[in-house]
Amino acid sequence: MGKAYFALTFLVLLSIGNNSVQAQIKGYPPITATKNGTINPFSPDPIINYTWANPKATDGLESYQLHPVNYTVSDSRSFNTDDFKKNEVIVVNGEGYIRFDFGQTNAGWVEFDSPDLTGKVEMSISEYNQTPNYPSNYPTKTLTPKKLGNTYRLELNPDLYEGVRFAWIHVRSFSKSWRITGVRVVCQTRPVNYNGSFSCSDTTLTRIWYTGAYTVKLNLLKDYLGAILMNRGDRFSWTGDAHPSQAASMVAFGNYDFVKKNIDYTSTQSNGIRSYALYWVLSLIDYYKYTGDTATLKKYIDNASAKLDDAYKVYGTNPNLEFFGWDERLGSGFEHPNLPEPQNAYKMVSIRAWKEFSEVMNVYGRKDLRDKYLSYATEKISDLKKNAAWYQDFGLHAGADAVSTGFLNSNEKKAIYEKSFTDKVNRISYSPFNQYFVIQAFALMNKYDDALSSIRDLWGGQIKYGGTTFFEDYRPSWNAVVSKNGPVPNNQCGFTSLCHPWGAGATKWLSEEVLGIKPTSPGFSTFDILPHLGRTLTNVSGKTPTPRGVISASFDVSTGLSNVSIPVGTLGRIGIPKVEKTIMSIKINGVLAWNGRSRALQTFDGASEDAQFVYFTGVKPGNYQIVTTYKGKSPRYSELAEVYPAKFIGIDSITSGNWGKVYGKDGYVLCNYNGDGKDKKSLPSYVTGVNYYKVKGNSLPLNVVWRTNTNDSRALSPDAANSFPRTAACLFAMDADQIGYTFTSTIDIKGTKDFKVSLYFVDWDNKGRKIAVEMFDAASSKLIAPVKIVENCLGGAYLTYSYNKSVKFRINMVRGDNAVLSGVFFDPN
Template sequence: MSKNLILFTKILLLTPLFALANGPDGKDLKKLSYPSLKGIPTGEKVTCSPDPLVNYRWKSPDADDDLEVYTQKPVSVTCDEPVNMKAKGNSDLTITGACNIMFDFGQVNAGWLEFECDDMPATVECSISEFNEPAVFNLGSEHPVKTAEPKQYGKTYRLELNKQLYEGVRFAWIHLKDVSRKFRIRNVRLVCQTKPVNYEGSFNSNNDELNRIWYTAAYTVRLNLLKDYFGAILMERSDRHSWTGDAHTSQAAALVAFGNYDFVRKNILYTAEQFNGILSYSLYWVQSLLDYYQYTGDQSLLDSLCNNACNKLDIAYQHYEHSPSVSFYGWDERLGAGFENPNCKETHTAYKMLSIQTWKRFAKAMNDCGRQDLSRKYETYADEKQQQLQCSPDWQEGLDIFAASDAVNAGVVSPEDVSSLWKNVYSDRLQRVSYSPFNQYFVINALARLGRYGEAMNTIDDCWGGQLRYGATTFFEVFRPSWNLCKLEDNDAPVNNQCGYTSFTHPWSAGVAKWLSEEILGVKPETPGFKTFTVCPHLTSGLTRIDGTVPTPHGKIRVYMDVKEGKGSLSVPAGTTGRLAIPLMGAGNIEIKMDGQTVQPEKKNATHVYLPVLNDGLHTFSFSYDRPAESPVVEEDINYCYPASTVKEDTLTQGNWKGVYGSKGYVLFSYDGEGAHRTKLPKQCQSIICQREENSRYMNTASDKRALVSNLENDESRSLGAITTFDPQVCRQTITIDVDYRHDKPYKISLYFVDWDNNGRRSAIELFDLQDKRILSPVHMVRNYEMGRYVTFEVNQPVRIRICQVRGANAACSALFLD
């Protein structure tokens, strides 16, 4: 039963975090294949981390270690019929009548639901979800509806939805019907699985949100560490397998958070021979190999996979000018909306820039390894294509955020072009946000290369901070900041669209952890394996203190710096040397003491002073500015500006639209039969094209006021049809309507929604510019449209309307009107 439709009484009581792995009736359980938790809580507790095991440590965890299990108790329990349930704590319940009981476990977990009951005098079902309603996913998964009868093992009941048992679970439900007498439910718990891994990295600053983002990203990755490879998703929806390149950002985050190099190595080998038809993913695999080499210095793996990488790089060269279908580059509308239309100009240009960047990175690594032949080959590839760009001075025209960011990251944007690129592409904060946190990682990398750390921090707040405000304890597959404008409660059911049913725990969203460690904490390897490294913190937007660690093969680098107090420390591991840069924070001059001795900077630029090289050991330093330290000013409007933000709803008109809507034109979907739309378009409207839709026509509409009255004069007959999404087919949870209406003044588009069979439909509307696919309005949620609901937008250009399923059988739209 929907949380939003029933009344709950909350019982918030403290409970122990962990219990015995198998519980008191463990002898009755079907034997688990995983041992109990061997880690012990000897590490530092981190209050900003959602990970219940953040302070647990294993002795010498290894890539070949098996998974281990532990139990998690709920932090709260709620009931839709409070008189029928009494709770002793959050997991010991006395039941006297039918009810639906919801448990919140505090954060998303990789686990399965269990409880005990001596004698069950009721019909029982259970549900689980990452959000606050029982989850439903697509065909292809072992159990698309995450609600089922639990399996009974003696006195223990377990919800088993797939062969691996685990799902992403924050919320769980026990549904009880036909209760014949009073009874007791005990020891409600999740049995959670984990790969042994230690937090060797850390991040702390005076910005609590950044700290939460770093640890939430790390937790998202840790939850998806399976026995032998990096998993791709927690909820079982048929795509849990690790794809070549898909784990690029996950592995990047693991390098800085865990330093589990052997497991990253294992996953690179595991995915080395795969090819999923996604050209960019092959290049991301090469970049993962290079990240791993840069962080570990493991030349043996690079040598063993050199031919594999060269093959991928050569294919990119063959495809550069006449590339076949790129297949996929990201879920953002500007990138072709995932698999819908990946062959758009933005995608092809981005792929070219990614190719140049990867050739350059590989050439440098080959030079470091003494393979000058390969270094020259791929440097030649990059130089050739870069020279072609320079011969076309207008090549940057029409770039959007993704191709531009890949161009910046590839180093092909000349200094004299940066200003115009910034103005045309990056200056709009709204358009800097990608729909995919995966792609957002490359955008913030580009912002760092441009020196725009303040804007990067705003974008991080929009994307990852916005997810925290939504209620996230793990990061999502896709996200729009405006989801927070249309939610009713934290952790509401998300928008499902071109990516299918949205994952709330998707490790490809975790790249921000590596960015924060490299750019804000400032620690980067200069030579492979951190034999030499730099520490160059970028403190901005009120960020004045950082304290954190980065694991290396030689030990941990620990950095502490407080620019307000003018002090800090740096721990340089044995056998390495480090170079420290201190931010100027707007000052002209700075006096520095290192280990008690005055030192002179070796070099200075507009933002930092660089100190002489430091040998291994713990170094303390102090510094003072010639004027108080201040955060650099970010010269931009920090507020979003939606071009089409005016939205109105109407529940009174129902099917009596004539004289109210459609003065300039209309499309009554499936009005005269399935797919037979009744249409009238003004001459300024070139076309209205629906895509990815299914057509439906409803029966028995003649006397129903929700049905649309005929457009014909003196005809009061009624009919109603709809275009709907193809739920539950894979990635068919959305439809688009392209309205090519070229008017010389603003006009109105109204959509008419009817949940004809009262199926609990909830739908979301997204609005984009038809030409450049930039978003025009906040996501608008259409709820409770059983009796008919009009939604009206005011726009001034041709638009793409995307209608997305949220809950219910599908999303259904019955008409479009122009005024």
């Protein structure tokens, strides 16, 4: 009889100030915050309504407890849960498991209470709704809990905490009934307050802002901004990763002292990644703009200069970049780090960093460094522009970084936009980290509707999946093949993290570009409020913390009502958005301030207009109610359609190894059929080669022959006659380094030729494999088909596509020991 599954949902319970042993270990005392207001429905943070009196960077971690929001049992006969909702009591009557959902990803450890446990019990945690099944050479997420009196705690590392959304109690053996009397996750947190806020007419964007903030908050560790990764070896602050993380932290929390601490922590560690050294410089610039902290800037001038000088030294030499991002177009992480696209992107980031540091040095008063780094930037961009088509080979990432230099004219930006930013699929970078720079470029090209569309696709898609934090990488097409909160593909980044603070850049972007609040001089002594609502938003409101106090603003272009609050010690420029309407008049605090021309008021210096805004400059501290009278309507935004050049034809789980007369009419490759990595193949005339690549050691994937001389029909036949006996064989990827769990197969085609290609997968040794397949154009590395997952290939399964050019497939592990490939077949289209 199969297992039956039963679930119950109930309200989350929060325990604050618990003085028990559970909350008083490893330096995590109960939180000292006080409850203030109600939970924000758009935030996944269960303690967003708790406030600390005076949080500081020197504070230690504190703790709070959460109880499950729902649970599922494997068999109701083994678990009597009648009394759980009221008293948290579960009576265990047999073997099986209970899965608890704590409602959102948390940074903590899991424990349960039992006064009378008997038999063998294990516990597991996961970010998704199945237990992790990482290979045995990686730290397990399933262990026998440590007994502490009547408490049983899952201790997976010396610091205890991990990223926890789901937890399991596995009853492995049973002798007599016993009771579970309490289950909880003990969460760690740094004292930090939400001094910033964001809301708009699109609740998805509002959720994105708060989800990004919560992602950063979970990763504010004791001494630095790091990661609560589930199964990774890089639990420390990566210099480049910290750039969007710190940016989001400043607009959400205003915890400048902690950001300063992390800048110091990362100042001498670029982890061998040249681009990360430049992102550190951009982080220093960001921090200075937001805080006006001249002492910290002065402290790091020499450090920043050394990084910038190094970039100048290697500019144009095609340096070893090591890493520029996980995106296929950037070299797939550490696989192909020196492709033209990342090399071009690095040049653009260098020019941007030189230019922006020059501007900061001008304000600081170091005219020598202002001139030096401006000369670096102008020299290199001038050299490039001697060729009118200097940017024609730039893809999405290099194009975005080029726009962000601030040196492009309107024709150059238009060409880059049309080339790389109008493809709804491929204007999305694989990693939210890299997409942060893409949406910055969208804003600089005044393409806010397109930027918001891409944000909804990338960051909104993660929320639709069920995410409560943002991921290390993500493709929107995952949602069609991955169940809600289900296991996601593990790819060239290794085991995908579902709580990665580098993905929080959208939070800062929404505050700066949609709400529109950003400094124009260090420490917000002057600032802009220029909201960009585009054609899809009707209102926006929020707050940005500054060293001089909170700046708050709200704009509603449907009612014309706006409110702005400016703290003492600042002067602002406020833009009243036209949103492609005509502004007839503007009243400030009941007094006419604009009716086509400026009306003198003591609260501001002057007013002007352009196509986007009516600007009020030199706006003095105070509270302003603004009433705008509009005429006309904003045009509708035409959302682009997703277009995939290749066609996915389908999955065949019937044919098994009997490919003859069904597949391979033009040719075939039987992977490793002859052993030692040697394929048995007959290629069509239009195919010049089928090649494989595995990242570890820049080598071929591994290979295995499972069985020779077999009559098992799952094994591929040796010929189109479906003959026996057969060989069961495959290529696979597996390594001590987790990024070695993926491999690619590239099919080289002569020119263009319509053809069908089918990939054969078989889970011969019954490892419960699920395999994700990505399809790219081999020349451009653009994604040309939605990601597909082979859910079950125990009996063999074919995935079939049609295309007309050279193609690259990436084979990724989702579940099981590894990903495998056993055959490639070609047919006329």
